[in-house]
Amino acid sequence: MRYIRRILENLVVVWAVATLAFFALRLGRVDPLASLTAQGLATQEQAAEMRRVLGLDRPLLEQYAQYFGGVLRGDLGRSIFSGQEVAGMIGEAAAYTAPLALLAWSLSVAFGLAFGAVASRRGKGYAIGRIASAVLAVGAATPVAWSGLILLWAAIPLFTAPLPDPLREGLRLLLPAGALALTVGSSIGRAAETSIRDSRGELFQLAMRAHGFPRGALADWRMLRAAVAPVLALAGMEAAFLLGGTMITEVVFARPGLGRMLVDAVLRGDYPVVQALLALAALVYIVFGMIADFSAAMLDPRAGEAS
Amino acid sequence: MNTPRIATGDYSAARDSRPWAAIAWIALLLAGGFLVGLIPAPAADAPLQPPNAGHWLGTDLLGRDFGWRLIAGGARTFLIALGSAAISILLGGLWGIAAGFAGGWADRVLSRLMDAALAVPALILGLVILAALGPGEGAVILALGLGGAATFARLLRAEAGRIRGREYMLAARTLGAGKIRQVVRHLLPNISGPLAAYGALHFGWAMVNVASLTFLGFGGAPSAPEWGRMLAEARLVFGQAPWQAMGVGAALALTIVAVQHSGEWWLERNRR
Numbered sequence: 001m002r003y004i005r006r007i008l009e010n011l012v013v014v015w016a017v018a019t020l021a022f023f024a025l026r027l028g029r030v031d032p033l034a035s036l037t038a039q040g041l042a043t044q045e046q047a048a049e050m051r052r053v054l055g056l057d058r059p060l061l062e063q064y065a066q067y068f069g070g071v072l073r074g075d076l077g078r079s080i081f082s083g084q085e086v087a088g089m090i091g092e093a094a095a096y097t098a099p100l101a102l103l104a105w106s107l108s109v110a111f112g113l114a115f116g117a118v119a120s121r122r123g124k125g126y127a128i129g130r131i132a133s134a135v136l137a138v139g140a141a142t143p144v145a146w147s148g149l150i151l152l153w154a155a156i157p158l159f160t161a162p163l164p165d166p167l168r169e170g171l172r173l174l175l176p177a178g179a180l181a182l183t184v185g186s187s188i189g190r191a192a193e194t195s196i197r198d199s200r201g202e203l204f205q206l207a208m209r210a211h212g213f214p215r216g217a218l219a220d221w222r223m224l225r226a227a228v229a230p231v232l233a234l235a236g237m238e239a240a241f242l243l244g245g246t247m248i249t250e251v252v253f254a255r256p257g258l259g260r261m262l263v264d265a266v267l268r269g270d271y272p273v274v275q276a277l278l279a280l281a282a283l284v285y286i287v288f289g290m291i292a293d294f295s296a297a298m299l300d301p302r303a304g305e306a307s
Numbered sequence: 308m309n310t311p312r313i314a315t316g317d318y319s320a321a322r323d324s325r326p327w328a329a330i331a332w333i334a335l336l337l338a339g340g341f342l343v344g345l346i347p348a349p350a351a352d353a354p355l356q357p358p359n360a361g362h363w364l365g366t367d368l369l370g371r372d373f374g375w376r377l378i379a380g381g382a383r384t385f386l387i388a389l390g391s392a393a394i395s396i397l398l399g400g401l402w403g404i405a406a407g408f409a410g411g412w413a414d415r416v417l418s419r420l421m422d423a424a425l426a427v428p429a430l431i432l433g434l435v436i437l438a439a440l441g442p443g444e445g446a447v448i449l450a451l452g453l454g455g456a457a458t459f460a461r462l463l464r465a466e467a468g469r470i471r472g473r474e475y476m477l478a479a480r481t482l483g484a485g486k487i488r489q490v491v492r493h494l495l496p497n498i499s500g501p502l503a504a505y506g507a508l509h510f511g512w513a514m515v516n517v518a519s520l521t522f523l524g525f526g527g528a529p530s531a532p533e534w535g536r537m538l539a540e541a542r543l544v545f546g547q548a549p550w551q552a553m554g555v556g557a558a559l560a561l562t563i564v565a566v567q568h569s570g571e572w573w574l575e576r577n578r579r
Contacts, residue, residue: 013423021435028439141563143515145522145538146556149545244428248519252542262431263523266438278435282426 010286018279022067025271026060032080032269054080067275077272079265086276089261097257100249101242103177108185109235112136113228115185116192133193139186144245148179148252176253180245184238192231199227229299236292240285243277326572329565333385336562340382349375355547364554367537368544373551380532381558384521387448387533388514394452395513396506399459404498406460407467408490418464424457430516437525444527447520451513458512462505466498473497500577507570511563518559534559 033047033056042050051057055066070077076086119132155175159168246259258277265273349362351370358365364374406417424432433447433454440446470476471494479493495502520526521535529536534555541552 009419013419013426016423017427024435024439029441030438137568138560138564141511141515141567142560143518143522143538143556145519145535145542146552146559149538149542149552149556153545153549241428244430247430247434248522251523262434266434267524269438274435274438278427278431281428281431285426285428 006290010290013286014279014282017282018071018275019064021275021278022064022271023060025269025274026056026063030266030269032056032271035268067272076276079273080270081268086272089273090258090276090280093256093258093261096255097243097246097250097259099173100177100180100246100255100257101239103173104180104184104245104249105235105239105242107177107181108188108238111181111185112188112235113192113231114189116189116231117196117224119189119193120196132189136186136189136193139182140190142183142186144179144183144248145252147182148176148249151175151179152253172253172255176249176255179252180242180249184242184245188231188235188238191234192228195230196224196227199224225299229295232295232299233292236288236295237285240281240288243281243284326565326569329568332561332565333569336381336385339378340385343375343378344382348372348379355544357548358550365548365550367548367551368540373554376532376537377554377558380534380537380555381562383532384514384517384534384559385562387444388451388510388517390448391451391455391517392506392510392513394449395455395459395509396502398452399456400463400502402456403460403463403465404467404490404494407464407469408471408486408494410468410471414464417460421457421460421464425461429454429458430519433516433520434525437520442525442527444531444533447517447526451516451520455509455513455516459505459509463498463502466501467494470494470497501574504570504574504577507573508567511567511570514559514563514566 033042033051036042036050037044037047048057055063067077074087076090078085079089082089115132115136119129119136121129152175155171158171163171243258243262246257247263248259249255250257250260251263258280261273262277264270265277349372352362352366352372354366354368354370356362356366356370362372362374364372364377367373367376402417402421406414406421409417427435429451433450436450436453437446440450475497476489476493479489484493518535518538521533522539524536524539526533526536538552538555538559541548541555545552
């Protein structure tokens with residue numbers, strides 16, 4: 001019952017986001033047809049005709065009712081510019097973004113947890129901890145546009161070297177994923193650093209140590225478990241935010257995908273595309289948020305009681 | 308150039324020493340920007356010169372002095388980020404304090420609004436607001452300011468909720484202090500420490516995202532030096548003049564680290 005209520009509440013959030021996008025775009029200053037006429041691709045009459053065909057000349061509420069009627073029937077509309085169905089466009093772009101996001105996220109979690117665990121032991125005579133901590137601080141502040149550029153530059157010899165094609169393709173995915181993972185992983189790592197350090201002071205750790213568990217950064221999974229739970233919650237959120245991160249990454253690496261599609265759609269004023277992508281972003285966030293909560297409750301038995 | 312990870316992350320990583328280096332860097336950045344603003348931009352010269360006596364850091368794609376633009380652009384990016392952070396802090400602060408202090412149904416409504424706003428990555432939210440406003444520096448400030456407000460509101464709601472139950476708040480209520488007086492005289496002074504620290508961290512986040520949006524081409528006039536846009540321009544000539552992209556990116560990362568480092572130190576200090 002609790003879950004059904006939560007799902008319903010979240011659907012309202014998705015709807016609210018799509019509605020916000022709908023009105024913000026139409027009341028805003030980006031007019032999809034103005035750019036066409038400005039470039040001389042359409043005359044004023046043609047633009048007016050298109051506006052009529054697209055239904056953009058009708059009252060806002062009527063357009064809104066029509067749009068959401070379509071959405072309820074599973075029709076997300078068509079792009080103003082290409083005329084393609086938005087659902088199909090999203091499917092195509094997602095095929096590029098999903099592997100990138102998945103790899104970036106996996107790398108982030110691995111990198112973040114490993115560096116976070118090491119950094120949490122920062123103390124006298126433990127220089128590695130300090131170094132790891134500094135790496136995380138700098139990594140979290142490094143814009144993807146820059147780290148991506150450096151990675152691309154460093155990889156130039158690899159691209160000119162005679163490599164088998166599958167390896168080259170792998171590199172095409174690994175570089176943007178790596179750039180993204182440096183930033184995302186660093187913020188996960190910083191959370192892990194604090195969380196693990198704080199958990200060392202907790203009573204259950206003392207109890208476990210008294211029972212003969214060894215001490216150390218990665219001494220035992222059972223030690224880390226409770227500290228990792230909030231970090232995983234954050235990692236879940238980060239997964240949802242990867243759509244924002246891919247905007248920059250896909251532009252820097254000239255890859256097709258959802259992020260780049262969103263940037264282009266916003267710049268051109270492709271209303272149906274922006275609306276659908278925003279609703280998708282909210283949906284992804286909510287799904288990952290629920291997964292994160294659920295896994296946190298599994299990892300740390302205390303989490304369920306508190307909420 | 309990314310999602311609001313800095314703002315959603317954990318703020319409490321222990322930083323012990325005083326952030327003198329960080330403060331010095333920020334002061335240098337602002338002073339440099341101010342001083343360089345006093346002299347007019349050097350006239351355009353041959354494009355893509357390597358560093359030389361006339362142009363210490365060479366010239367960019369359009370033959371403009373890169374060093375001048377780097378210094379002037381820093382202060383500009385800093386001020387744009389500062390403006391947007393100020394909007395987030397004011398709006399998010401009001402929002403969060405109202406929710407945390409009021410409690411009850413007002414809290415429920417305000418919190419649901421936060422959830423809705425947080426469900427979209429703040430950078431994407433800012434992008435949509437920007438779509439409504441049209442590109443430009445003022446629009447970037449407003450878009451990121453509004454886009455980041457919810458993140459800040461959530462933090463402040465927690466702080467205000469924590470303070471609300473304290474004895475001195477109860478004492479103020481018992482003595483008949485009005486709502487406004489309770490907030491201004493008793494609540495605000497007691498959360499000003501975290502408020503300032505979260506503000507500094509939020510500012511670091513704003514800086515990343517200002518650079519992101521201007522990198523994508525949503526900024527103001529192309530002639531105005533600004534780090535995100537300069538990074539996009541330097542990217543085009545990376546093969547010929549890699550030091551330009553390196554310089555802008557390093558300066559950007561360094562500034563963000565400096566701001567966050569100061570913020571963390573302040574937060575830590577206020578915890579004790």
